[in-house]
Amino acid sequence: MGQITLENVQKKFGEVEVIPPLNLEINDGEFVVFVGPSGCGKSTLLRLIAGLEDVTGGQITIDGADATNVPPAKRSLAMVFQSYALYPHMTVRKNIAFPMRMAGVDQAEQNRRIESAAAALNLTDYLDRRPGQLSGGQRQRVAIGRAIVREPAAFLFDEPLSNLDAALRVGMRMEIGELHKKLATTMIYVTHDQVEAMTMADKIVVLRAGHIEQVGSPLELYRAPQNTFVAGFIGSPKMNLIEGAAAAEHNAATIGIRPEHLDVSTTEGKWQGTVGVAEHLGSDTFIHIHGIPGCDPMTVRAGGEVDVRHGDTVYLTPQEQHLHRFDANGQRIA
Amino acid sequence: MARAVTTQRKAINTAIAWIVGLLIFFPILWTILTSFKTEAEAIANPPVFLFFDWTLENYGVVQERSNYMRFLWNSVFLAGGSTLLGIIIAVPAAWSMAFVPSKRTKDILLWMLSTKMLPAVGVLYPIYLLCIRLGVLDNRFALVVVLMLINLPIIVWMLYTYFKEIPGEILEAARMDGAGLKEELLYVLTPMAVPGIASTILLNFILAWNEAFWTLNLTSVDAAPLTAFIASYSSPEGLFFAKLSAASTMAIAPILILGWFSQKQLVRGLTFGAVK
Numbered sequence: 139m140g141q142i143t144l145e146n147v148q149k150k151f152g153e154v155e156v157i158p159p160l161n162l163e164i165n166d167g168e169f170v171v172f173v174g175p176s177g178c179g180k181s182t183l184l185r186l187i188a189g190l191e192d193v194t195g196g197q198i199t200i201d202g203a204d205a206t207n208v209p210p211a212k213r214s215l216a217m218v219f220q221s222y223a224l225y226p227h228m229t230v231r232k233n234i235a236f237p238m239r240m241a242g243v244d245q246a247e248q249n250r251r252i253e254s255a256a257a258a259l260n261l262t263d264y265l266d267r268r269p270g271q272l273s274g275g276q277r278q279r280v281a282i283g284r285a286i287v288r289e290p291a292a293f294l295f296d297e298p299l300s301n302l303d304a305a306l307r308v309g310m311r312m313e314i315g316e317l318h319k320k321l322a323t324t325m326i327y328v329t330h331d332q333v334e335a336m337t338m339a340d341k342i343v344v345l346r347a348g349h350i351e352q353v354g355s356p357l358e359l360y361r362a363p364q365n366t367f368v369a370g371f372i373g374s375p376k377m378n379l380i381e382g383a384a385a386a387e388h389n390a391a392t393i394g395i396r397p398e399h400l401d402v403s404t405t406e407g408k409w410q411g412t413v414g415v416a417e418h419l420g421s422d423t424f425i426h427i428h429g430i431p432g433c434d435p436m437t438v439r440a441g442g443e444v445d446v447r448h449g450d451t452v453y454l455t456p457q458e459q460h461l462h463r464f465d466a467n468g469q470r471i472a
Numbered sequence: 473m474a475r476a477v478t479t480q481r482k483a484i485n486t487a488i489a490w491i492v493g494l495l496i497f498f499p500i501l502w503t504i505l506t507s508f509k510t511e512a513e514a515i516a517n518p519p520v521f522l523f524f525d526w527t528l529e530n531y532g533v534v535q536e537r538s539n540y541m542r543f544l545w546n547s548v549f550l551a552g553g554s555t556l557l558g559i560i561i562a563v564p565a566a567w568s569m570a571f572v573p574s575k576r577t578k579d580i581l582l583w584m585l586s587t588k589m590l591p592a593v594g595v596l597y598p599i600y601l602l603c604i605r606l607g608v609l610d611n612r613f614a615l616v617v618v619l620m621l622i623n624l625p626i627i628v629w630m631l632y633t634y635f636k637e638i639p640g641e642i643l644e645a646a647r648m649d650g651a652g653l654k655e656e657l658l659y660v661l662t663p664m665a666v667p668g669i670a671s672t673i674l675l676n677f678i679l680a681w682n683e684a685f686w687t688l689n690l691t692s693v694d695a696a697p698l699t700a701f702i703a704s705y706s707s708p709e710g711l712f713f714a715k716l717s718a719a720s721t722m723a724i725a726p727i728l729i730l731g732w733f734s735q736k737q738l739v740r741g742l743t744f745g746a747v748k
Contacts, residue, residue, distance in 0.1 A: 190644050211650040223645035227663045236659075240650035284649065 139201045140292035140324030141166045142187060147196035149182055149348075156182050157348040159196060164292075164326065164341075169318050172328045173335040174345035174371070180328045181296055183345070187326065188294050189213050201291060211240070216285035217294040220301060222277045224269040230256075230280050231265040237288040248287075255283040258317075275306045282317070292324035299334065311337060332372055336360070344368050366468040369394045375424055375437045377462070382432035384409070390463035390471055397424065397439035399460035404446070407453025411436065413446050427452060500724070506717035507531070514713040530718035538701060540722055547697035547726075549612055550687065551680040554619035555673055561620075562627040563669070567661075569628075570635035571643065581632065584625040592622070592685045603690055612695040615687065619680045627676055634668030635661075671737045674730075681727045698723035 142164040149157040157179050164170050172180040185191040187198060189210035198206050205213050216237070224233050231252055238248045256262045259279040269277055278298060285293055295314070299307045315338050318325050329335055335342050336356045344351040344359065344367070352364040356372075363369035369377045377394045385393045401407065402425065411427035414435050423444045426435040438454060446452060463471040477485075494501075505521070506514050513524045534540065569577045599618065600609075608614035638661065646660045662669075684699040691700055702723050705716040 188644075188648060190647065209652075210644075210647045211652060215648065217645065217648040219641045219645060221639060221641050223639065223641040225642065225646075225660055225664075236646075236651075237649035240655060284645075288649070 139166055140164075140290075141199075141201050142292060142324065142326075143197075143199040144187070145197045145199070147183075147186060147198060148194045149179075149186055149191065150194040155348065157186070160348070160350055162343065162350065162353070164324060167322045167324055169315075169325045169327065169338060169340045170343060171335040171339035171341070172326065172343050172345060173330065173332055174351075176330060177347075178345040179348035180330075180345050182348075184294055184296055184326060184328045188215055188217050214288075214291045215294055216288045216290035216292075217296065218278075218281045218285050218298045220297040222269070222281040222301075224277055224280055224284075226269050229266050229268055230261060230272070230283075233269065233280055234265075234283045234287055237284060241288070251287040252283075255286045258286070259283050259313075274302050275310065278302065278310060282314070286317075286321070290323070292326060295325065295327040297328055297330070299329075300331075307334075314338065333374060336372070342372075344371060362470065363394075363462065364470050366392055366394065366464050369462055369464070375439065378433050378436045379464075380430075380433040380436075384432050385463075388461065388463055391466040392464040392468065394462035394464065395456040396460065397437040399457045400436075400438045401455045401457065402438050402440050402444065402446075403453045403455070404450070405453065407455040409436075409454045411452060411454065413448055413450045413452055415448065416446050418442070425452070427454065430454070500728075503717045503720050503724075506714055507721045509714050509717075511712055511714045514717070530714045531722070534705070534715055534718045534722065538704065538719075540701070543696060543698045543701035543723075544726070546612065546691075546695055547681055547699075547723075550615055550619055550683075550695075550697050551677045553612075553616035554623065554680045555676045557616060557620045558624050558627045558676060559669065559673060562624060562631050562672075566628050566631035566635055567657075569632050570638075571640065581629065584628060588625050596685075596689060599686075600689065609690060610692045610695050615690055615695050618686050618690065619683055622683065622686065623676050623679050626679070627672055630672045630675070631665075631668065634665055634672070637668075638664050667737075674734050674737055678727055678731060 144160060144162040144164075146159040146161060147157065148155070148159045160183075172183060174180050182191060186193050189205070189208060193206060196206075197204060200213060200215070225236065228236065234252050234255060235248050238251065243251075252265070253262075256265055259282060261276070261279055261283060264272060264276060264280075269280065272280065278301075281298070298314075299310050302310060311334060314325075314327075318338075327334075327338060339356055341353060342356055342359055343353050346367055352359060352368045354362075359368060359372045363372060363377075366379055370379060373396055375397045377396045378400075379392050379394050381392050385391055409430045411429040414426045414428045416426075417424040419442070421442045423440045423442060423446075425438045425440060425444070425446060427438060428435050430436045436454065440446075465471055507530055508526045508528070509520070509524050510527060510529070513520055569581065603609045603611075603614055606614070642660060642664070643656060646656045651659065681697075682699070684703070687695075687697050687699045688703055691697070702716070702720050705712065705719045
């Protein structure tokens, strides 16, 4: 089980309100990602759930029981930290065994769970090494192993991949995803990387300045962002947000169009602009176009075969069915 | 790019380092040499360096005249006792300052350090009178407390610096793993801080061993450590340099040997935090 409910949860550091009262429901077995820019309070929110920070107000319920004032050790949650937070003086085996030792699990059962976690995480050959002798990816695996053996109600991940290099990050992302499928345990994952959020989550919680901007599945957020913030945050490259006359045409203060929903032509189109930078990735070409009123630069995602250079004049036409409209407050117009 | 250092440059640097090292060590070397001279040779002008009649006579006289072992035991008792007591008080203090700091933690640390800036003699009278009033003048236990208080700021500071180096996330991980405060301290923090605690103990032991101001002023016979033992040879029958040197050598030998064997720990302890 791993049903977590936050009711009017609030956090202040002194006079500064980091998390205004907030409500959130996390269902059993769900993979929930908290995403937002630096300083949006996503890590603080995770730490409140973990019990590493005390809430200023509100209630946290885990599996129906009030956990608001329960110490972290008693919440049956496991956490994987950004810095891995392994015990440097213990071997991998002892690191993984530590939570079971604390819980008083008998030795035979401890060994069984260590062996099985080590096998699942490719750590069998490293059990007698210390964290200092492992690579970043291996350390991360040990941290995950230490979390798994507890058999927690939910896993909490605090930006676990940000210390890894890009290639390793993609690999670990998939491993964590597979782990979730296998264990079917609730996972709460904090990241500032929207690609991680989109690829891993069942449910994404977009945060800004402690507020929940939107909760939904990755595709819901992609297809129907509730406001300009979510629109700009989810999706890569970012959605183009256009203000002024072009928006007024659609009875909106701002309209949004994703780079992949713009048709580019060298001869005709709705908007005319000049190519600034064209990034040729092979499969795709990202073109940054200047000179279009209300949005500078506008980014277009075109096919890999498109051949445009700096200074070329191009014409863009938005695909009307993919246009997003927002009012003066930045809220979505249905 | 690493800075290129020529062989010649290296040789010059090494030579300078040796000269400075010897210069610093010279008074100790001279003391040791003098302790093997006769009184006449000790004050000879020009001084003799190595070519004199080596004699152990001074050591014999010193041992005969005063009970070296009693002074030695007092030194061990004072240095050991004050260090132990200091650590017992400083570990929880440094712990709370490093891991649950309050708004005033920095101020408290600075205030503690500021007591070290006060000349000791400034509080000699109050402490002296206090000892008389309490009837603990020349008492080993009282001196243990005084020495502990003198060095406590340094112990707290050193431990604080060490504990600060331990990432808070590791403690949080322990908490998440189900460790209570006791387990957290016992299984995670203490093992990680052992090198730091060890070098703090070592340094403090040496500081307490060498402390002369309070040990001279607050003791006469019973509690007198090796510092008093040395001082007793500088008077009153006039100066006997060779015997004074023999006494000094006997007094500093234990700590010199201890320091020699633990220099790696000491250097690590003193530079911890500054050099990673």
